[in-house]
Structure formats: C-alpha cells, structure tokens
Amino acid sequence: MGLNRAIRRRALAVAVLWLAALAAPGSVSRAEDGYELWLRYRLLDEPWRSAGRAAAHELVTCDQDPPAHAGAGGHAASAPSRSLLAARAELERGLAGLLGAPLRVTRAVSANGALIVGTLRSCSLLARAPLALAAVGAEGYVIRSLSVQGHAATVIAANTDVGVLYGVFDYLRRLQTHRPMDHLAIATQPRLEVRVLDHWDNLDGTVERGYAGSSIWDWWRLPDYLDPRYVDYARACASIGINGTVLNNVDANALVLTHPYLEKVTALARVLRPYGLKVYLSARFSAPIEIGGLKSADPLDPAVRAWWAAKADEIYRLIPDFGGFLVKANSEGQPGPQDYGRSHADGANVLADALAPHGGILMWRAFVYGRTSEDRARQAFDEFVPLDGRFRANVLLQVKNGPIDFQPREPFHPLFGAMPHTNVMMELQITKEYLGFATHLVYLGPLYEEALRADTYARGAGSTVARVIDGWLFGERLTGIAGVANTGADRNWTGSEFDQANWYVFGRLAWDPGASAAAIAQEWVRMTFSNDPAVVAPVVAMMMHSREAAVDYMTPLGLAHQMARDTHYGPGPWVAGGPRREWTAVYYHRADAAGIGFDRTASGSDAVAQYAPPVAARFANLATVPEKYLLWFHHLPWDYRLASGRTLWDELVVRYTRGVATVHAMRATWSRLRAYVDPERFDEVSTFLAIQEREAHWWRDASIAYFQSFSRRPLPPGVAPPAHSLADYESVCFPFTPGYTGRTPACSPPNPAIP
C-alpha cells in the first residue's frame, strides 16, 4: 500500500487506541476521586505547554544510572540516593503529565532547555555555576535560569538531596500554576526547622477528631506490608516542605514504644525517609510503668531516666534519624511529672536527655488546664512562664495558636513572646474538630495567617508570633510548627476536596510563615481544579471568606467553645454541668439576663494581663478591643452599642444570619462552576455545601433561640426566627459521631428532626 494509506492507517489505529484510552469508562479508577491531591499534573494548555517544553527539553542527571536496588539513603558517589531518585521520578512524572511528552534524560547538556538537577556533590556540572548555595541551608534550594555549556538551562540545586526534591516540587508547581519559567532566580529555605504533622491516630485504627475515615497507618500489616499510599503521603508532604510526622495520638498508648511496634515504625520510616520525612512518636509519660515494669515514672528517679535512655538507644538502633518524642502530660487525664510533684521542665528534660545523644528533639505540649478553675485561658501561661529557661536545648514547647483549643477564632496565645529563654513552637489544627468537620468548607489559611501575624509586642511593635517562633525575636536555636493532621483512609485523603487545601496551606506557611493565605489558596486552586480565571477568582474568594462565615454562624464577636458536648458536632450553647466546668459552653459565654461574654479584664479573670502591656491595654479597653475579640475579653449588656450602631443583641443576630448568607452565596458561586469542574468533584462539593448551609442554619437558629432566652429581646426587623423551639435543638443528639473516640454519649434514639 502507498505511504499515504499507511499513514492514514496508522493515524486511525492510533486514534482508535486513543479514543479507547479516553473513552473507556471500564477503567473506573480514572474518575477524579481526589486521590492525587494537588499533584495532578494534567496536560497544560497552550501557550504554557510550549513554554514548558522549551524550558524543560531534557533532564541532565549528572550521575550514573541508578542501580536496580539503591540502598536506603545510600550516598555512594556512583549511585544517586533514594531522595534523588524520588526527585527525578517526580520530575519525570510531572513533566510527562504537564507537557504531554516523556522527558528526555541525558548525562550532559545537549541543547537549550536543559534541566540540571542535583547537589554539588552529585552533579559536577554545577560546581562552577553561580548558585550561592551557602545561603539556603540544609533544606533550601535554588532554581536559576543560567547558560550552561552554551545552552539555556535551568538549574535546580541544593546542598542536600532532600533540598533538591523540594526544588523539584517548586519547579513543577510553577509549571502547574502558569508561572513564567524563564529568568528564574529563586533561592529559598524554610524559616522553621521542624515542620511536622501530628497524627492523632490510635493504634486500633481510629483517629481522634478525624473526619476522613480510619487511620492511614495499617499497623496490623506493618512491618511486612507497605501500602503504596505511604509513598503518596510522603510525596504530598515533601511537595509542601513538611519534614516530619508524629505517627500516633498525643493521648498515647505506651505500646507504640514496644519492640514489635518499633519494628513497624522502622518500616514506615524507611518508606518516608527519601522524602525528607522524619518519624516521631507520641510518648506516654507513664510508659516506664506500663511497658517497662517500673513502679514509677518519676522523672527524677534514676531508674526512670535509665529506662528512657535505653528506650531511646533501642529506637535509634532501628531508626538512626528518628525525630524524637511528642508528649502530652498532665493534661486531660494524661499522666505526667506533676503526678510525682515534679514540674513540666523536670518531665520534659528526662526525655530530652534520653534523645539528645542521638540528635533527637522533644516536643512538650503546653496544652494544660484544670488545676485551677478560674479561667482556663490563663492556665498554660501561669504554669509555664515560671519555667522559662529551665528546658533543655532540644526541647520545643508546643503551644496552640490560641489559649483555649482550636476554636473558630481565638486571640493569640499569651505564651508567644512570654518565654524568651525557651524554644516555643506553634501547634495548629488542620483537622476541623471545631469547624464543622469535613463537610463544611472552611479554608484555614486566614486563621493561620491571623495567628502568625498577630503582634505580641514582646519586644515592641513587629514582634509577631511568626517572628517569635522562627527565632528572629529571641534567637531560638530550635524552631518549629505542628499541624494536627486531617488525613485518613478516605480516597481523597481528607474527607473532602477542600480540606486538602488546609493540609496544603499548613505546609506552605510552615515553610514561610510570612506567606499570604490568599496567594497559597490561589496556587492550590490552580493545581487542584483549574488555572482558568473563571474558576480561580471565585473559588479563591469563596475560600477566603469561608472562615469568617464559620465564625459568624458558630461563634461571632469573640464567643468560643459553644459546640455540643464530647462530639463537638453542632451547636451546644446550653451545655452545662458534667465533670468539668471548662468543658461546658455556659462557662465560656456567661450569658444571663444582663448580658453576655467572659470578663477577662482586671474586673474579671484578668487573663488579658498576660499579654504584653500594649496588647493588654488594647484588648482591655472597650474603645480599642477588636470586635472580633469583644466577648472573649468582655462581659457586656445586651444593649451595648457596637460600631455598627446596633445593640450587641442585634449585632449577634445579624452576624449569625450573615454567616448563613455567606454559605448560601458560596453555594451559588459553586453552582456556576459546573462546566469547569469534573462531575465527581463538582457533585461532592455541591453536596457538602448543601450540608454546610443546612448546618449553618442549625447553628444560627439554635444559638439565637438559646441566647434569646436570656436577652428577652425581639429579633431585628426582617430577620427570620429560628425554625424550631429551643427544646427541639437541645434534644438533638448523634450517637455515632466521627472523630469522637471516647465513651459514646447516651443518645437513643437520635432526634429525627434537626439538622
């Protein structure tokens, strides 16, 4: 047959195959199910595809071919490390997807558009390049557009192999988000040293406050079976610079420190290591008793010290780069040094000393309350400030962003700036325990940003929380940030598409606490959904307003801790009684016929005095306190006038109502995007927004019905009354609420009416 016919035949054959690949619904797994997170690497549109192809014409590896089985973390000169292999694999995967063509791999620069990727040691080509690598430290990297051997090249270089991997993810992100790929002159390094996810995952597979299915750690089949998912977890973390993972719940089971479990941890560490992820464990303070056979866990008992030292030795024999321990002690019933009359510093230091010879660190949580009952918000400060300077150099004090507990809004924790001689790290919650679980769309970037940018005034204006924790203010030697993970075995990892953004923004802010939540949202939307401005602009706007909406419909004007008992699902302003006053809602809102709010000024608990004087003065003064913190610091009459001219009661009602309206508007926004989003993810988000609107209504109505029973005032004109009676709202209960791993509350039958 003639050439034309041959070509036509081939075209047809190819077209058929292509159609088959595209059309075949047989391959169910090709549906968009969220598994790929922000690393989707879909084919770029023009002109970005052509620009990308021009910029990444060939990959220059500089090194020998990888051996079939490269050793764990091996650094032989002739074999690229597993980190470098991961970096190259990611680049090949990413570029093949984004540019629609497999990457040409060479050992030398042969044309314009060379990508040169490596460290000075792994890549001799880079030795003479002007990279200024000294400035980016152990984890940073540079990405530079340079001329190499007469050709236009892009260099991704770092001092360590993991730094190279981080650079590769940055490079791919730029491509994914339609950033220019020429004239690159990037040099960056993380501002915080320890950037960890805290998994509140239990050894039985449940996840405390987890809303994305069961734990991603398959403890049962470890160390034998390594779920391929572990690698994808590590890729996701590395792509945003997370460098550690605390595998188990802070309400820790000592068994994780026994040898069989340490072997499982070792297997996980082996998988995660190439991606720069160190593993950490939550250690139960009483482990020397429970698994060590000792009579005591007194930190000053030499036998206890010896036990922890031996345990650390055992761990490091298995995992030479083990990160260290996280401890929740003398908090919510957990054992701790105070059981033996010792201080938190005594307790922390014994574990820190055990870890120190191996280079491990100890993260000690400052989340303690309950010894006094006056004001929970001030107790961590009262307990820890006197201990400033008494912690070992390898201890990080892990302080939550606010003084209570991950509420929709809190002022910053007064410990930030108050312990100049202690390494203080921040703990954020990524999982949405108090923010509607996985079915409410609440982007946490603005919350994190608010916390990091808060000015402590510890050394005058500009003493932001970010500058406290990154060591700038007090010269901390060891810095860090932790996020309570929102991952689970759900196919989409986080229980909803939009909760992936919270994992993402945590990592990006951990790398650079000065970054913008809005810019990060935009990156995420571009990678996750589309670069089309018709998608990016409205979705970013929706995300940026979402946290304020949740504050409005849950706890406006500085209210906090108004959720249902134990489960933390739905409104519960009526929650009273029970084992502890600080676990009730009435303790926090203090509503009565006269007014509402928690007086934390000098006339009340005076918790405000824990802040630096300029901050304290601003919060204590009704003329200067931001309205968002009004009822956090002040108890005010229902008729108190706000800046809006409305009474406090009217303003509360308006805010609750506004929160619902914002969610309604989010639904409308999303509904206009049907044409731009795949049906699977479009439908999921639509369904969840419908749930969110219904539940926002529920929060609003229940809260108004309850508080109206004190205010005895009418609703502002034109505002709809609650749909049900207060008694109806109070009767609602849910027997099997996700994330609540404690005793199931008596609740039978569940209320059928609401939400």
Add this chain to the structure above:
Amino acid sequence: MGLNRAIRRRALAVAVLWLAALAAPGSVSRAEDGYELWLRYRLLDEPWRSAGRAAAHELVTCDQDPPAHAGAGGHAASAPSRSLLAARAELERGLAGLLGAPLRVTRAVSANGALIVGTLRSCSLLARAPLALAAVGAEGYVIRSLSVQGHAATVIAANTDVGVLYGVFDYLRRLQTHRPMDHLAIATQPRLEVRVLDHWDNLDGTVERGYAGSSIWDWWRLPDYLDPRYVDYARACASIGINGTVLNNVDANALVLTHPYLEKVTALARVLRPYGLKVYLSARFSAPIEIGGLKSADPLDPAVRAWWAAKADEIYRLIPDFGGFLVKANSEGQPGPQDYGRSHADGANVLADALAPHGGILMWRAFVYGRTSEDRARQAFDEFVPLDGRFRANVLLQVKNGPIDFQPREPFHPLFGAMPHTNVMMELQITKEYLGFATHLVYLGPLYEEALRADTYARGAGSTVARVIDGWLFGERLTGIAGVANTGADRNWTGSEFDQANWYVFGRLAWDPGASAAAIAQEWVRMTFSNDPAVVAPVVAMMMHSREAAVDYMTPLGLAHQMARDTHYGPGPWVAGGPRREWTAVYYHRADAAGIGFDRTASGSDAVAQYAPPVAARFANLATVPEKYLLWFHHLPWDYRLASGRTLWDELVVRYTRGVATVHAMRATWSRLRAYVDPERFDEVSTFLAIQEREAHWWRDASIAYFQSFSRRPLPPGVAPPAHSLADYESVCFPFTPGYTGRTPACSPPNPAIP
C-alpha cells in the same frame, strides 16, 4: 497544506496525546490497585479482539434516547429504566475497554454483528425472536446468536430489566475470558431466589470480623452524600447475580430502625435498586423497647405486634421494595423470644407477619447455642427441628454450612434435610474470620462446594444440601443463600486481591449451586489477572489447594475451633476457662494423655444421630468416616492407625507440616509469575504469602508443641520441632486485632517474638 500533511499532523497530535495518556505516571490512580475487581475490561489480545468486534459491531437499543434524568425505576414505555440504562452503560464501558473502540449505538439492525439488548416490552425487535423467555423466570436471561432482519445478531434478552443487566454481565464475562462469541444459545436463571450479602457492619463504621478496613457505608454523611463507591459495589454484586444486601450487623443496633437511619437506608436503596439489589436490615428483637418505648418485646404481646407492623409500614412507605429483616435472636447474648418464654417460631412469625403485606421476607438465624452445655454442635438441631412447619411462608431459616461456626472444615449442618416443612437457606462466611484474615490466601470455592454437594440422604442418595436449599427436595417456596461479606473501605474492597475471589465465587454459586469451584476460579483468574495459560493454570491450582492447606496447618483431621480467644487470630489450642466452655479450644479437641477428638457417637454426645441414618452410620463408624471428619466425631488414642499406616499422632504432625509446605509451594508458584502480573498486585500478593507462610509455621509449631504435651511422643523422623517453647506460644497476644469489635483483651505488652 495538503491532505497528507494534515493527516500526518493529526496522527502526530493524536499520538502525542495518546502517549501522554499512556505514559503519564502523574496519574497515580492508574496504578493497579484492585478497585476494579474482576470488571477490569482490559483490551483483548488478538484474535479475541477481532472476534469480539465482529460479534459486537453495533448496539441496537430498540428504545428512545434516555431522558436526562430518568426517574428511579421508572418504566414509562418511552424511557428506559435505570436498570436498562445501567445495562447499556456497562456494555459500553465493557466493550470500549475490551475491544478498544467505542460502541456504535443504533436503533435498528444495520449490519452483521448487531447486539440487541432488552426485554420484550422495551424492544419490539425481539417480539418475534425465538427466545423461550418463559423458561428463565424473573431474573434469568437468554443470550442467543440469531439472524435478525437478515443480519447476524446476538440477542441478550430477559423478562425483566434486571435480567437484561445480568445477561450483559454474562456476555461481557464471556468476552473477558476468551469464550467463543458465536453460536450462543444460553438460557439460565438462578436456582436460589434470595442471594444476599450479610454485612456485619456496625453503625459506628467498624466491621465485626472485617479485615478490609472500615465499613463501606458512610452512615454519617448519608442520606446526603452518595459515595460513588456504592454504584461500583452494586455493579460488582449484579455482575455475579447477588440480589440483596443486609446492610448492618446481625448483632444489631436498634437505632438503624429509627427514622433518621431509615432515611439513610432509603438513599442507599435508591442507588442500589437499578442493579437489582434489595436492601435488608438486621433487626434487633428488643427494638420495640429500645426505640419504641414499649415495656416488652414479647412476640405475643399485641402492642409488640402492632409496633412491628407499624415499623414495617413506615419502612415500605420509604422503600417500596425493601427486602425484609434478618434476625439473630437468643444467640450469644442477643435478645429474643425465649426471654418471654416463647419459641423461635413465635418470634420469627411476629416479624414475618409485619412484613408479609408488603411482600417482605424474614431471615431467622438458626445459629444458637448455650442453653445446654453438652455439645454445641447439636443444639441448633435440638431447638429447631421441633418447630418444623411452624414458621410462616415468608420466613427463611438461615443455617450455617456447618453445626459450629464457619470453621476451616466442618461436616454439613444436620438441619439441612431435617426440616421438610420449613424454608431453609444457607449462610456461608466470605470474610475469613477463622481462615487467617485477609493476609492468608484461602480460596473458599472448595469449602462452599463441599457444603453444597454434601449428601443429606434426607430422601435417599442425591439429597444434597444444594437440593435441599434450592427447593428441589422438599418443594420449598422460598429459597436463599447468604454470605457474610468481606468488603470494606480498603481500596481493593476485600483487604487482599485474592479475597475478591471469595466474593466472586459466593455470587456464582448462589446463582448456580451446582457450578464448579474450579471453573469459577478459572473465570476469576482470567478476568482479574490474565487469560495467559501461564498464569491461569498455576494460579487456579494454587487457589484450589489453598483451603486444604489452611485446614492442614490450622485444624487437620476434623479438629475445629483451635484459634485464639476473642480475636480468632492465630493458634490457641490451650484456650480454656472463661465465661463459656463452648468458647474454649479444649472443649473441642478434648486432648489428654490417652488421645484426642470429640466423641459425637452414641458413646459420646451422639450428635451424629442427628444426621439421616445412612450418613449417621457412615460418620459413626471408624471404618467409614472420612478422615477429614475423624476427630470431629471420634475421640481416638494417639496410636490409632490411619489409612496411611501412620499413628494418629504422626499423621497430625504430618498434616500440620504439609500445610506449611503447601503455602511454601504457593509462594514459589507466585514468584514465577512476576513477568505476568503488574508490580502493585504482584508485590501485595507476594508480601501476603510471606505473612501466610510465617503464620502457617506458627500455627503448626504452636499446635504441635501443645498437643505433644499430651501425646508425649516424639515427632516422626525428619520433621522439624517447633521453633519456640509452648510457653512462648501461649504468651503471644495482639492488642489491636482487626475484626474484633468486642472488649480488647488485656494484652500488654504484646509478645515480641512470634509470629
């Protein structure tokens, strides 16, 4: 530009796109992860592809175009039902994948290779075709090669839309497994009417005896969110003819019968309905008290009768085709009619009467024991046979395959054949509670086949269990079979690739209890892994030997119930004491210095007398009892000689050892298949086989160490002794065993040494 150039350009563009689609490792989800089960529809090799394309050139739909939103189960003449739409979608999906080309859809036959799919009502073309549909009933179908309007055509036809769907799955299976696609003359219908999966899924998301992650039912987000997984579950079930699903655990929580949960069930029913799946619920007998506010659940109390009737009315208002209830009563602590001095028939009939007006059925479990302690194996018979004839016509008595509890091997349950005036159905376990969980490769086809083919002699030779339950023997009006599901939220559904085969074989045998386990294994291997004989033959052989291997290394020669307490994980022949004798291992093996085995002959419990005289005589006589049931029926001295010429003790040791050797051989077989199986599934199976071999060793060694303490005899020459001491084996315990949802046994720390 010229045409040739244009074609070349297009060819190139297409090729690039195609390469991108094929090469892009960016699309992580394309890795083989088992999610597609046996419905993978990968492109056929030649000559099967060409033959398939010739046979399925065009799809003739016979009906109008589907409306955008066809109503649930709507049967308007102009709109195909959701079942017909599902059938067509499956055909398009399957053929596009298998044949590599989208299916041409027409409304009339235009060429040879027409596929005509429908019912007589939905497809006027079929009206005059010689289909003999009357012979295949409501769920059967015919597949016929015919000449239609002068063209060669294949007709897939049925009396109902769901029958058509079943026919489509059969047709695709033939293509998938390289069967001839011409001269087809298939007419088939299920021999059993009710073919259900029993999910032991709890409302809190745990799964009793589940080894594949948490429940696939997302109760929390139902009824709003419909996980796309539900549709794939329904497709898988329909593909093997399963027509019902009991959504919740037989240890039932009454809350599932409250209105909020019924709304969730309704949403699930709506998703499952087009695939022919009815939903059923496990009903807690005391629900009238727990959620109804009554003082009693006495089945003869008129208020209780009225409550169940009203509850059934409520359910059928929501779900007009609701299947009915499954009840576990007066068994292992569950409430039941005996709490009020009533019989099982009294209890069953009150629920059956409530369901009857709506066409619902009641499945009542015969799994009861504990009222006497003489021999658990005989108690169900003793309790139920006197009630024969006293159950309503819409009651199915659900009887496990054997008289104890899903052991690796049991003789058939003596109730089969003993209740000629009662509808008796069979309950099989698909989840491997007693068979090594998900990490042991044990194909259950041979176990099911053995149970179904067992001859009860109830009406003389040929009175097989299959012929009892399919109604042939006694003319049962209502027939059925249930399998305790092995599904969970794990990506591969069943926790391991090979456990998918157990779901598959259950469904295929439920359709035709006379089918061959080996033939079904072959189908499954062809669809799941490869049609290559180099794969099919060794893998089928491995599967067919796997159950006997498990019997050997766990409970050879008729032993049973030798596993660890509560968790049922690993060996526990030393288990004694505790709340019930029938929950110990020593109760079953009765080993002492003299010998081993449970005497169920006239000199012992005489349970053997429950079988029909020819069977009883065979089992009771040492000369005729099959060796596989030897110690089930007889207590024998350690030196008793077996057919092999070996003593009982030596034979036991040889069998344990043989079981391990078989697993070792399975590993060797699998290791030779690396080139034929994708790396993801190859590695998973390899890892699990390694676990299985290690645990088979553990079972063998622990059992031998234990029984040797009674036999006091040496091991046969050349047989390796146990690796550890008996005390070591007895000290092993596992605190977080999957599938065990009861109280965690005290177990701290876990034994580090074994397995």
